[in-house]
Amino acid sequence: MLSEICQGKSLPQVVKHITQEKINLYAEASGDFNPIHVDESFAAKTPLGGTIAHGMLILAYVSEMMALAFGQSWFSGGKLSARFKTPARPGDTVTVSGKIDSIERKNGVSYANCSLECCNQKDETIVVGGAVVRLVNNIPFCHPDPERSETDS
Amino acid sequence: MISYEELTPGYEFPPASYELSASLISKYLEAVDCADELKVLGGFVPPLAIAAYAMATMAGSLSLPPGTIHASQEFEFFKLVPIGATINCQAKVARKLARATMHMLVLELNVLDQNSERVQSGKATIVLPV
Numbered sequence: 001m002l003s004e005i006c007q008g009k010s011l012p013q014v015v016k017h018i019t020q021e022k023i024n025l026y027a028e029a030s031g032d033f034n035p036i037h038v039d040e041s042f043a044a045k046t047p048l049g050g051t052i053a054h055g056m057l058i059l060a061y062v063s064e065m066m067a068l069a070f071g072q073s074w075f076s077g078g079k080l081s082a083r084f085k086t087p088a089r090p091g092d093t094v095t096v097s098g099k100i101d102s103i104e105r106k107n108g109v110s111y112a113n114c115s116l117e118c119c120n121q122k123d124e125t126i127v128v129g130g131a132v133v134r135l136v137n138n139i140p141f142c143h144p145d146p147e148r149s150e151t152d153s
Numbered sequence: 154m155i156s157y158e159e160l161t162p163g164y165e166f167p168p169a170s171y172e173l174s175a176s177l178i179s180k181y182l183e184a185v186d187c188a189d190e191l192k193v194l195g196g197f198v199p200p201l202a203i204a205a206y207a208m209a210t211m212a213g214s215l216s217l218p219p220g221t222i223h224a225s226q227e228f229e230f231f232k233l234v235p236i237g238a239t240i241n242c243q244a245k246v247a248r249k250l251a252r253a254t255m256h257m258l259v260l261e262l263n264v265l266d267q268n269s270e271r272v273q274s275g276k277a278t279i280v281l282p283v
Contacts (some may be wrong), residue, residue: 001193016186025184029177032212035219046220046282055223056208060185060201067190075200075233076195081223146155 001071005112005135006142011069011098015063026057052087056057058094058118058127065096070133080118085125090130091111098131103141110135110142149150154216157249157256157281166214166244171206173198175236181205199234200273202241204228208277209260211244220277220282224257228277234266241265256281 002009020040027038032054033072043051059082088094098116105111106117111132118127155164171177181202183192190199191278234240241264248259 014189022184022186025180029181029184029202031209032205034217034221036185036222039219041220048220048222052222055199056201057185059204059226059228060187063199063201064185064187064190067193071232075197077228078200078228078230080226080228082227084223087222087237112234 002069003140004140004142005100005103005110007103009100011065011100011114011116014065014068014096016061016070016094016149018092018094018135019091020051023051023053023057023090030054030056032056044124048087048105050089053092054083054090055082055127058084058088058096061094061096062098062116062118062127062129062131064116065098065116066131066133069098069114070135070139073133073136073139079132079135080130081131082085082130084125086120088118088126092126094126095119101130103135110141154212156216157258158258160215160246160249160258162249164246164248166211167244168241168243169209169239172239172241173203173206173234174208178202178236193206194233196236200228200230200233200238200239203234203264203273204262204275206240207242207264207273207275210262211262211277217279218252218282222280223277224280228273229275230273231271234264234272239267239270240272241267251283255283 102113114131243263247261249255260277264272
């Protein structure tokens with residue numbers, strides 16, 4: 001978990017290698033056997049040109065990064081918004097990164113607003129998005145102190 | 154099974170219940186290979202595993218053409234549920250767009266626990282080939 005919550009602080013990166021085996025395992029676990037993920041001959045004939053990883057598999061990696069950064073706060077009060085820009089393909093190495101853009105306080109509760117991105121080894125963006133975490137587990141803040149920027153609404 | 158053509162905004166998919174058994178979650182964890190998240194979770198179910206089953210609620214009763222892709226996703230997590238719990242998943246069509254070059258669906262997902270308390274909600278945008 002982060003040792004302190006600071007505006008501008010980077011979140012712990014998560015790096016994963018995508019393989020067709022992992023995609024197949026995810027298909028079995030989730031029940032999503034869309035051939036674009038698991039049928040290489042079908043996928044080769046589509047505009048995508050080959051199989052792609054499930055978007056939800058990539059979001060699982062995003063969730064891992066958020067859990068590493070914020071612990072239990074992420075699971076009970078986290079919000080995620082993500083857009084899939086480029087598919088992740090077998091052979092790709094996906095790096096999930098993010099940072100705390102701002103910390104705000106509303107109605108006596110502090111929130112960390114984060115931006116996040118997943119890129120492949122060619123630095124192409126796979127996922128871009130944002131997350132909000134309700135901070136309840138006493139991670140210390142560094143300046144600016146959100147108490148001084150109360151924006152109750 | 155219902156097809157894209159038959160769907161209308163507001164359509165509610167048949168709700169589904171899942172028992173989040175240890176074997177189901179073990180399969181999921183093997184697939185996502187997120188051991189570090191598991192340490193934080195203890196004996197609770199990863200929220201993205203629940204989300205995957207909520208999506209399956211919809212996918213199981215919707216006939217989607219091969220090549221359908223996920224365009225965007227939103228989630229809000231309210232509470233954790235322990236391994237072994239049963240969840241109830243609801244999904245409905247929030248928006249439907251039919252254009253000459255693509256079809257799009259926006260689906261709202263809600264997951265409740267056995268006590269009808271909210272576990273998570275979400276919104277998925279999927280793009281279907283024409």
